[in-house]
Amino acid sequence: xxxxxxxxLLGIRYPIIQGGMAWMADAALAAAxxxxxxxxxxxxxxxxxxxxxxxxRRARELTDKPFGVNIMLMNPHAQAIADVCxxxxxxxxxxxxxxxxxxxxxxxxxxxRVIPVVPTVNLAKRVVSQGAxxxxxxxxxxxxxxxxxxxxxxxxxVADAVDVPVIAAGGIADGRGLxxxxxxxxxxxxxxxxxxxxxxxxxxxxxxxxxxKASDSDTVVTGRGSGHPVRCLKNRFTKKLxxxxxxxxxxxxxxxxxxxxYGKALRDGNMEExxxxxxxxxxxxxxxxxxxxxxxxxxxxxEDLLKNFTAKRGITIV
Numbered sequence: 001x002x003x004x005x006x007x008x009l010l011g012i013r014y015p016i017i018q019g020g021m022a023w024m025a026d027a028a029l030a031a032a033x034x035x036x037x038x039x040x041x042x043x044x045x046x047x048x049x050x051x052x053x054x055x056x057r058r059a060r061e062l063t064d065k066p067f068g069v070n071i072m073l074m075n076p077h078a079q080a081i082a083d084v085c086x087x088x089x090x091x092x093x094x095x096x097x098x099x100x101x102x103x104x105x106x107x108x109x110x111x112x113r114v115i116p117v118v119p120t121v122n123l124a125k126r127v128v129s130q131g132a133x134x135x136x137x138x139x140x141x142x143x144x145x146x147x148x149x150x151x152x153x154x155x156x157x158v159a160d161a162v163d164v165p166v167i168a169a170g171g172i173a174d175g176r177g178l179x180x181x182x183x184x185x186x187x188x189x190x191x192x193x194x195x196x197x198x199x200x201x202x203x204x205x206x207x208x209x210x211x212x213k214a215s216d217s218d219t220v221v222t223g224r225g226s227g228h229p230v231r232c233l234k235n236r237f238t239k240k241l242x243x244x245x246x247x248x249x250x251x252x253x254x255x256x257x258x259x260x261x262y263g264k265a266l267r268d269g270n271m272e273e274x275x276x277x278x279x280x281x282x283x284x285x286x287x288x289x290x291x292x293x294x295x296x297x298x299x300x301x302x303e304d305l306l307k308n309f310t311a312k313r314g315i316t317i318v
Contacts, residue, residue: 002178002303005165006188009113009134010092011066013037014299016178017115017136017167018291019192020070020094021144021277022046023266024203027055029291031062032200036292037299041094045072046263049080056088066091068113073098086110094136097145099123101130108133115167119147124158124166134165136190141171143193143231143279146221152184159185173281175301179309182302191298193279198291206269207276210235214282222275223254233276237261 006015016038018025022045030040042059044052052069059067069085071078074097082103085093092113095103104114108131117136118124124135137158139151151170159166168181169190181189195201197208210233222241223230232238244253258275265274289297310317 002182002299002306004182004187006134006167009165010039012039014295015188016295016298017041017068017094017188017190018195019169019190020044020068020096021192021196022070022072023263024196024201025070026202027058027062028202029195029198029200030055030067031059031065032198032291033195033295034059034063034065034067036290036295037065038291038295039092040067040291041070041092042067043070043072044077044081045070045075047075047081048077049084052077052081053084053088056084056090068092068094068115070094070096071100071103072096073100079103082107085112092133099126099130100132101127104131117169118158119149119154121154121157121161124162128162128164132164134167134187135162136167136169137186138190139168139170140221140229140231141280142169143219143282144277146170146229146231152180155181155184155186171279171281173279173284175298175303175305177281178298178302179305182306191281191294193281194285194294194298195291196278196282197285197288198294199288200291203266204269206271207265208288210276211278211282211285212287214278214285216280216283219278219280219282223258230275230277231279233278233282235271235274235276237271237273237275 004015014037018033020041020043022043025043033040094115096117113133115134116127140146155168165187168186173194261275264270265276
């Protein structure tokens with residue numbers, strides 16, 4: 001078993017956090033991941049406070065293990081959701097799309113671990129100075145809204161700059177990625193794309209099929225021109241978006257076209273109007289498995305590599 005600062009901080013078996021994917025990461029998936037030994041997250045990006053509370057309470061019915069909540073700070077209900085997380089005393093809160101400084105004191109006073117997602121060294125240092133218990137360092141290989149830096153150079157720079165556990169995210173979907181993250185100075189990983197095809201993930205089958213068929217070159221970043229880059233799987237809709245970028249379409253045109261497109265992918269499997277968010281690790285996801293098996297396979301592969309690395313890789317140290 002791999003024990004790290006992250007497993008000790010959160011009281012989990014494996015140093016693996018499930019990404020807090022909006023619409024997709026509900027109580028069922030979070031509980032399945034937590035029951036399997038990782039930290040499951042409820043993604044509240046599309047929720048109001050009472051829906052978040054209902055999902056938290058549903059998760060408690062499904063697991064007695066630690067689980068958390070992801071708060072997208074651009075959500076107009078972010079403050080109310082943070083209040084609910086404090087009242088319900090969830091194990092951890094991860095945050096994205098902004099700086100969570102104003103939320104940290106109340107959450108920590110309630111005993112909630114606060115773990116922001118950061119795309120830069122400077123933001124990592126800022127949130128740690130504000131009291132963050134750990135940071136998730138997300139590279140641009142990740143699915144969904146992304147920054148510019150990639151995982152491999154970003155993780156060690158953040159690890160050198162802060163004195164809290166670092167969790168690597170972006171492009172990680174198996175035990176090899178976990179071992180690489182540990183070598184870079186991380187105490188664990190966050191995996192999102194790997195759980196899109198978990199048996200417990202309640203989305204349209206076309207979404208899972210698209211991930212299962214993906215190769216190394218089947219994701220694309222749209223929205224760079226509008227200042228909101230998003231990594232997703234290629235389809236007819238992304239081709240249309242990239243064409244709009246080439247002709248310098250206005251931000252208003254982009255917003256009109258993309259509004260609700262993620263929901264159309266999740267609920268309807270709509271290839272014409274749906275945004276199928278996924279990271280570059282989609283090419284590593286080959287089958288639908290229970291979340292617990294995904295965790296077990298990842299950890300077992302990592303443990304085997306750590307124990308037998310030089311022999312398996314034909315390396316001789318002289």
